[in-house]
Amino acid sequence: LRDQGAALARRAELGWDSAAAAAALLRRPDVKYAVVAARGSSDNAARYAQYLLGAEAQLTVALATPALFRGPTDAPNLGGAAVVGISQSGQSPDVVNVLRTARAQGRPTIAITNSHPSPLAAAADVTVDLAVGAERSVAATKTYLASLHALLQILEHLRPDKDRRRRLAELPSLVDATVQAELATRARFDGLHDASVLTVTGRRFGYATAHEVALKVRELGGLTTEAFSPPDLLHGPVAGLDAGGWAWLVAPDGAEDPDQHEHLLTVLRQRTGTTVVAAQNPHLLAAADIPLELPADLPEWLAALVAVIPGQVAALRLAEIRGVDVDRPHGLSKVTLTR
């Protein structure tokens, strides 16, 4: 967690060539959309890809259904797709199977992985190596941000943008400063230890962040956590919110209507015990029990990326309070060999 800024600084100049090759595959005239296969934190990076490449490059990005790719014979037809696998270890058999099937169907394949060579890289036409070194903890942190960085590199080759390029160059120092500031104030998360559940909500880029915050706090803290988009929460699950629970709203400035965020926060304040809000909007921050002020003037894709850091720190803090070994929490293992 602490070395994420340094890890991003190390890969600032790496990966651009393979990202260019990946972008070239995505630009092929026969490629109509992308399918991403991933699990765990990498699946949250895939969610980020849906909004990043969808909003910024008008590319439709679908999440794969790995259970349909057990063998090459009756798998869905991937005609029109480029297929991307994201896996830190490059080992996850079900992610590898999706890429192998895509290749057997003659479709272009891209691997984003921290492990090269690996079975995933072997199944890919192009591999974007995260190259941030081994992640000691089972709970991915620097590899998560590195995966987002790799996706941003690919986007930069699809739709170059000077402002985005400049901000990417500043990303390591922004991440480092945010990590330091959050660590210094982490005692504000101590009440999580007594929460019955943590419900995280976010939309668009913030949807990916919401899932990643929920996953980190769950993996490291052993707490029941969940993530929703606001519409999905309001379509029924809101009925199961708990007065003893915490609600955490990821609400960077952007395309979402601020009134929708305020409406949601009102509902969350009525139905849960403690509210955390990661935002720039002063009205939203003022209404939160625990305001997490995001830096002003960040574009939505970047504010949502940075907003994962307080979630990582809250997860670490809960693990500290509970005496959890963060390198191997709750009996989790690094590579989950599910098929």
Place this chain on the structure above:
Amino acid sequence: LRDQGAALARRAELGWDSAAAAAALLRRPDVKYAVVAARGSSDNAARYAQYLLGAEAQLTVALATPALFRGPTDAPNLGGAAVVGISQSGQSPDVVNVLRTARAQGRPTIAITNSHPSPLAAAADVTVDLAVGAERSVAATKTYLASLHALLQILEHLRPDKDRRRRLAELPSLVDATVQAELATRARFDGLHDASVLTVTGRRFGYATAHEVALKVRELGGLTTEAFSPPDLLHGPVAGLDAGGWAWLVAPDGAEDPDQHEHLLTVLRQRTGTTVVAAQNPHLLAAADIPLELPADLPEWLAALVAVIPGQVAALRLAEIRGVDVDRPHGLSKVTLTR
């Protein structure tokens, strides 16, 4: 809930022509994959569609990202897609927006709705009318099964299959018998009232069922519930299971390796308080605290469909115990006007 068999019997002969027209759109040479937009229970029907049309017709089905379809200008390019909207009310603005954008891009559109005419139907080239009459409760039950029936009708036009057609004809009586049997034994779910959380797991067709069971119990019972595929659960979230929680495994016979189900059940027994298993496999049933025996010799798509009924009944039972008005539970409203 009680009239689901009758509702399916009423639509047994309805909808086939519009399903044929929908299948014709999906078979167009320029259609490489389908995108489904939906919320709530309809989103669980969309998950069922991913496995049904993927496994049985080799059609890739993606779930839409409605947040990217706020306006037609910067929405993702849907080239190669046929776009399906599922909404009981036909009103959900974000689902309607996805179809309108698809149409503006010249893509074929299909509505599956219980409300015709409606804004969703108006945005579609073909409307499959569920035609099962008004659903009194906010928590969809008969419209959920009717949506699955409509998807099965579309599949039947894509890949006719005599056995499936025969089983579809028998579906109303199977559903009716299952509802009666589950209602008669619903006291076995009374302990849910004291559960801290309900965690439902399932894979492939059972993944959709797991989500729908979790949603019903949450909407009607006001309990914290969650749904995972086994690999997603084992990739981290397993750390947040609670000894005071219930685990519910949807595990019909089918393509999933029985050893994987048994492994998962062992983990669930170690980490949760009470286990419920919906299955045919006698080993799995014997290891459960509450075995829900599914009828033998059902294909996976049908066993998973029927397996939603005990979940609906558990939800009703919890609402009974807690004195919840099932027609309007926990302040939910029928149409959620999120954008």
